[in-house]
Amino acid sequence: MPDASLTFIYGATRPATYGGTLPGTYGAVPESQYRLRLRAPNGRQILTTALLSVDVTLEHSAVSTLTTEIPPFDRLEDFILGHAVLEFRGERLFRGRILGLPGPTTGDTATIEISGPARTLTRGAMSAGPFSGYAYEAIASVWNQYTRFDATVLVPDSPTSLSEYSPDGTPMEVLQDLHELAGMRFTVSHQQTGPRVESYVPEEHVKSGDWASTDWDSSLDATDYANAVEVYGGETSDGSRAFARAADQDEIDRLGNEVLVRIDDATLTTDADCQARADSELTDRLAEDDLSGSVEIIPQVVLPGYHYTIDEFDTGDGAPELPVEQTRLREAQGEARATLEVNDSGSGVIDTIVDLRRETAQLNQP
Structure with missing residues (x-):
């Protein structure tokens, strides 16, 4: 013993x-x-x-x-x-x-x-709304009325609007849905007593990466990349099907072809709600052109979800601002360590493809 x-x-x-x-x-x-x-x-x-x-x-x-x-x-x-x-x-x-x-x-x-405290959000069912106005206001309403969390909702620079949107499900499912529409995330703090949470747009709140790193690795991946999104919703009040499309034409022209993803979500019953989802999804999909990787650090609190300045992934143009998707803290055989799973929204696979095509075109010039 x-x-x-x-x-x-x-x-x-x-x-x-x-x-x-x-x-x-x-x-x-x-x-x-x-x-x-x-x-x-x-x-x-x-x-x-x-x-x-x-x-x-x-x-x-x-x-x-x-x-x-x-x-x-x-x-x-x-x-x-x-x-x-x-x-x-x-x-x-x-x-x-x-x-x-x-x-x-x-x-x-x-x-x-x-x-962790967020498990309480996975129990029970709720229906909220209909919400009209800004999505972050709906998020604040759900936190305050349907959970026991002390929530801080940071106002986005460019807030997403909703129109008669009525989510249902567990509090977790409703909050995840609203955050996705708003292009936001939420992170629970474990450092204070009582359940505390913050909702935010990750790229608008960059934190300093003031940790002691011991190792790091990275890779290029564009599996989930798209430059166009089509959202098919449920039945509207006039019997038609709600629909919206979002595309980045400059990105399509730069790459030379359209990469389309289709989303079906029957809970979206207006074109406006479909458009909000399409715009948010397009932003996320464009950022999936990523240099992603992990950083090993001496254990400390690094709250996931936010963007951090990652000196370890500096390629010579300055330290990029990367979202930490997950933090893992471990110990085995007396060795304590922590791993940050990161995802760079900067230069990635698509930029590499474009550069290669540009070089090829130059080589083929007479």
Whole structure:
């Protein structure tokens, strides 16, 4: 079992075997660089650095998760539906509710599954609207009326308008839908008490990449690229089918051909709502002409969804501003690390194709 100096249990008796050696192949449990605090519904607490593995996935516009492997503490079942906080060198990285615990077992370890605050958005059904006006106002209305989150909605520079739009589904589905229409994202903060969230247009809020990187890698990919979007909606009030198209003619001319994507969404019942979706989707698809990659850093809080200045991907023209799509925090065998999954909306595959075609055309000149 873990060294007693690494584990503190409140509200219960510490098992007599603590201070010995963990059975099985692990040997003595090393002191983790992470620290986990568990609080059971009955008030019992565990504060421990005896973590055999840690795997945190911080997501934007979705539910973040933590899976950790610890020794099988006495009466661990007390902690189901309790709360957990993970820290690294005194900084809070993650907090959430304990949803998965092992039952009675002869195993040498116990795996705990913890979901972030956004999981509450995945339960229940709701209908909202109809919304007319700016999409960010509808987002603020849903946060305030249908969730317990303390929400900050940052006003876009060029807000999207809605016309009699009535979303339904779980709060998560409704919020994801509205954010997509608005060209926005939302990110939950784990550093404060209480559920807090911020909605924003990612490229309008660039943060400094003030981390210590240890490694990085990148690749080019245009799988999801498009320069034209057609949106087919549901039935309108006059019996026709709602429809809209958005295209970037300059991009089509630059590439030399149209790359079209079709979207079918029966919940969009006006041409205006289809147009808002098409415009938002086109912006996203054009940005899928990407230099994407990952950056390994010493663990710290890097909230996903926002754009950051990434010095590691500087190709000589200055550090690009890249959206961090996901942050993963891990530890295994005593090694703590974090990975930022990034996506550059700057020069990418399409620019490379255009440059090659231009060079080929020049070579073929008489």
